[in-house]
Amino acid sequence: MKRLLSLLFVFTLFVAGCAPLATPTPAPTESPAATEVAVTVPPTTAPEPRTLTVFAAASLKDAFTEIGKNFEGAHPGVTVALNFAGSQTLRTQLEEGAAADVFASANHTEMDNAVKAGLVQDGAARDFLTNKLLVILPASNPANLTSLQDLTRSGVKVVLAADTVPAGKYARQILDKMSQDPSFGSDFGTKVLANVVSNENDVKQVVAKVQLGEADAGIVYVSDAIAAPELVTIEIPAELNVLAQYPIAALTQAPQPELAADFVAYVLSSEGQDILVKWGFSAIQ
């Protein structure tokens, strides 16, 4: 009998394994911020436990963690499960059948790809913030970089996000713009790219390599530098910078469509926007 039971157990595991990719559900946290959050949906008397799964660009890590906590506070019984990675990784995971409710991408390309794949309804995505990029250096500045021009100096170890990653795409667009600027020279971009020692899979890994001091410089979002204040930064002038626009959308196959819509609304609300601004992003309005 015991053996039969264990057999049953194995089978249950197997069947459970066949279900679409489930995200781990952390224990529902207490809601310290509940009082200061505008409640969009009135809490029911006996809230059923629900999990809202949000796939968000790696650069949103700190801001969305806070937004998720607040959302949980305003929605008793709801757990927000956050999955952070490069937007291109998230889109691929969604295409391969990962179950999620909300997708927040760091560029339009991946959101458009999601629309093309039928994951997001055409026209449903809304831009919810803008971001800019800058150059980060380790606190010790081992290569003694003082200007953007220094990035071309031979031997400087530059780390970028890969060209599939939104941050990597933006960085390369900026290098292109700089190459067209006579003060940098037409071979500026080529020279910087020749100094690239690693193409990372998301922007936070670029930050990590610079924080560790292994790389001399990295090109990341302004918001990443806010989250890592110990790093030295070199600003990129506005006319050479790009305006990164982040779209967000509820997914067509969302297991929790109502919660998904609420979450998107919360991110777009003035409260959500305030949190994003606090973490170094620019509000959309």
Next chain:
Amino acid sequence: MPGLRRLIEHIANNGTRDWLFILPSLVLLTLLGLPLLALFGRAINADFFTQALSPSALEALRLSLVTSLLTVAVTVALGTPLAYMLARWQFPFKSWATTLIDLPVILPPSVAGLALLVAFGRRGLFGAALNELGIQLPFTTAAVVIAQLFVSAPLYVRAARIGFNEIDVQLEEAAHVEGADQWQLFREVMFPLAGRSLVSGAILTWTRALGEFGATIMFAGNLEGVTQTMPLAIYLGFERDLGVAIALSVVLVGVSILILAVTRKLDKTHR
């Protein structure tokens, strides 16, 4: 298939109890086999060869082969004496050395990568000393080899140690009586007799080095042609072009099956 008939007879004789073995086994085998089948299923299309032979795929394949074979060469050169010492000598801290050999095998690769960074990274324990010598390891092909060595060399040492241990002590004593010194004993008796263990150990190390991912991406980074080995190209390429990632994966699975077949053959002739 005489094996199948025997199995059926066994079930017929023993009745339903056999299913307590067969069903769980089938579940696990399905779990292990289906993903690989799916991989091959997705790979079968007209583009397979153009994808598997695309320049970036070939570059990753080349880098993987070069680094993993270098790893094997270094492992055999440094690991054989160590395995021999562990098998036959008594020396202080021997149990520590044994633990050190066993540890990387069970250590998560990400821990290995972090450990390598804090040891040999620019700001690592030996980073400054290496820098004095003009050596900066992270982001270099050398870092790829070191990461592979760290995780895969112990496999060879373990196999070789067991191989040396299995040799009859009387043979050694006889060689001693004949007047052979330590080196002659090793070269003429121990090395040939442990040969098969050494080869299968080296193959194990090679497969593990080929598959190394976590320590490499942390310690060596990812740059095509310099540090982007096949596992990295698969991981980072799957969102760029799933087809290329699948083609590369199938190549790796194929190589692994081939390697297993060879080691099996070696084991069989050994017995």
